[in-house]
Amino acid sequence: MSELHVVFGTGPLGLAVMRELRRRGKHVRMVNRSSRVRFEKDLQTEIGGIDAADPGRTREVCEGAAAVYHCIGLPYPRWTEFPAIATGIVAGAASAGAKLVYADNLYGYGAVDRPMTEEMPLNATTKKGHIRAGIAQSLISAHSAGRVRVTIGRGSDFFGPFATEAAMMGSRVFGRALAGKSAQAVGNPDRLHTYTFIEDFGRALVTLGEHDEALGKAWHVPSAPAITTRSFVEKVFGELRKPAKLSVAPHFAIALLGRLDKNVRELQEMLYQFERDFVMDSRRFESAFDAHPLPIDEAIRQTLDWYRNRSSS
Numbered sequence: 001m002s003e004l005h006v007v008f009g010t011g012p013l014g015l016a017v018m019r020e021l022r023r024r025g026k027h028v029r030m031v032n033r034s035s036r037v038r039f040e041k042d043l044q045t046e047i048g049g050i051d052a053a054d055p056g057r058t059r060e061v062c063e064g065a066a067a068v069y070h071c072i073g074l075p076y077p078r079w080t081e082f083p084a085i086a087t088g089i090v091a092g093a094a095s096a097g098a099k100l101v102y103a104d105n106l107y108g109y110g111a112v113d114r115p116m117t118e119e120m121p122l123n124a125t126t127k128k129g130h131i132r133a134g135i136a137q138s139l140i141s142a143h144s145a146g147r148v149r150v151t152i153g154r155g156s157d158f159f160g161p162f163a164t165e166a167a168m169m170g171s172r173v174f175g176r177a178l179a180g181k182s183a184q185a186v187g188n189p190d191r192l193h194t195y196t197f198i199e200d201f202g203r204a205l206v207t208l209g210e211h212d213e214a215l216g217k218a219w220h221v222p223s224a225p226a227i228t229t230r231s232f233v234e235k236v237f238g239e240l241r242k243p244a245k246l247s248v249a250p251h252f253a254i255a256l257l258g259r260l261d262k263n264v265r266e267l268q269e270m271l272y273q274f275e276r277d278f279v280m281d282s283r284r285f286e287s288a289f290d291a292h293p294l295p296i297d298e299a300i301r302q303t304l305d306w307y308r309n310r311s312s313s
Helices: 012-023 055-062 076-096 127-144 171-178 198-210 229-239 251-258 262-270 283-289 296-312
Strands: 004-008 027-032 045-049 065-070 099-104 149-154 157-159 183-186 195-197 218-220 246-249
Touching (some): 004 076, 012 027, 012 198, 076 099, 076 127, 076 262, 127 262, 157 296, 171 183, 171 229, 171 296, 183 229, 195 296, 218 283, 229 296, 251 262
Parallel strands (some): 004 027, 004 065, 027 045, 099 149, 149 218, 157 195, 183 246
8 A cells, every 4th residue: 555645624625635645646544523524435545533633633643644734724713723733733743754734825924015925924913814824833843843844835715626615716606607696706806816726736735745845845836827806707707608797795794794704704804815916926836846737717617617517416
């Protein structure tokens, strides 16, 4: 049997990592709280349910692993749980002597006025930005101290298979477009925004896990050039040969809904990402590993195919 790779998190990104590992013939162990996942077991994939914040349990599931991938996602109201989860996963990877690949986002940079690069300081002022920055800094410190070998892959708002309700470019765009309804967005749809295809993200994380030169650093995963949200939506409708329809939620509506919905209330501090240009530069990764994102038109086409197959199954 091939070397073991352990993936914490069975959400969209964890599943994308799993698909890429299986394409490369790896033995995969998927880990979440419940052991319930949305794929069938096979000889390449194991399923385990544990609390990732429990170091004793993470050591058990990581035993024998060559690489560990932290792809756990949580709803905004539960983000305070992230530091304990990171600590638990570090314990598991360190015990196994495995590489730890951490899937990060761009929140730690905060609101900036130029394209984001890996050299930028983590100066976020938002609560969730502080959490993300703190975890990334603690992981790099653990690497520098020799406790565990770490690399970090950062992506922007992602879209693609299984990225449905929680994704900005999920069901509110692809699902509604297929149903003949207006796509829904927030912020200013005419500002530039980087969107990351989930398959590119998963492939990049596996690549980082395979290369020792990636260790001790954060990397921006290959993503197509930034476009406006309006242009993204037009591409989706264009693939469907339909006129584009876009509805943008006004600020007052988000504020009112936030009084009733915790997720929407937590979203408000992050709206700056959609009210100004939000551009990620991934050239360093692309140059170092000769890796490039799928063209956005093809990524949108594949995503629409997944939504069609999902609705017909």
